[in-house]
């Protein structure tokens with residue numbers, strides 16, 4: 001057998017192994033993906049009994065503080081989402097809500113998110129501000145909090161910030177990177193910082 005033929009055979013065997021290995025990895029990956037979702041959903045249930053059994057977590061979800069959090073049926077929660085309740089804070093998530101990765105929801109009074117809401121990646125929903133009096137460092141001042149109400153079927157775009165005391169009406173859309181500083185009426189499309197209504201949803 002000459003050298004070039006031996007080389008071709010070696011290359012073919014190598015290609016065959018790479019293709020076979022890539023198939024095996026692909027199959028294992030599918031199983032590990034399913035396993036990961038089941039594992040992290042069980043972790044959530046273990047740390048938060050008030051989460052419905054049907055809630056799915058894509059990856060690790062952080063539950064912090066007093067854990068006064070309820071999560072409804074068929075919700076799906078993305079990687080590194082953080083829920084925190086402090087003092088009198090309560091977080092209530094309705095049914096069929098989708099929360100994308102990196103979202104932070106922190107409550108010192110009350111945050112309600114209605115059924116079918118979609119929360120984009122890296123959204124911040126916080127119902128409290130640090131005290132801002134001049135006589136002491138803000139770090140050590142008590143929080144001022146005011147409840148947030150997010151209606152049914154609301155879509156909040158990526159990177160948005162929802163401040164304390166805000167109500168977002170049913171069916172509204174908040175554009176990416178908006179800062180919501182005032183109430184948004186139902187079925188509005190609002191964008192920007194501060195978020196302003198630019199139109200209404202139509203059929």
Ligand SMILES: CC(C)(COP(=O)(O)OP(=O)(O)OC[C@H]1O[C@@H](n2cnc3c(N)ncnc32)[C@H](O)[C@@H]1OP(=O)(O)O)[C@@H](O)C(=O)NCCC(=O)NCCS
Pocket residue numbers: 100118119120121156157158159173174175176177178189190191192198
């Ligand atoms: C809010 C949104 C749905 C509006 O879409 P649309 O109705 O097609 O709006 P248009 O693209 O026609 O924009 C209308 C006007 O609003 C402005 N605008 C749109 N989105 C904006 C935003 N996020 N911030 C600031 N201005 C925005 C546009 O520049 C345009 O201004 P103009 O009339 O002066 O040119 C869309 O822009 C958006 O932000 N989607 C969120 C995407 C996202 O975060 N996905 C995460 C997946 S969960």
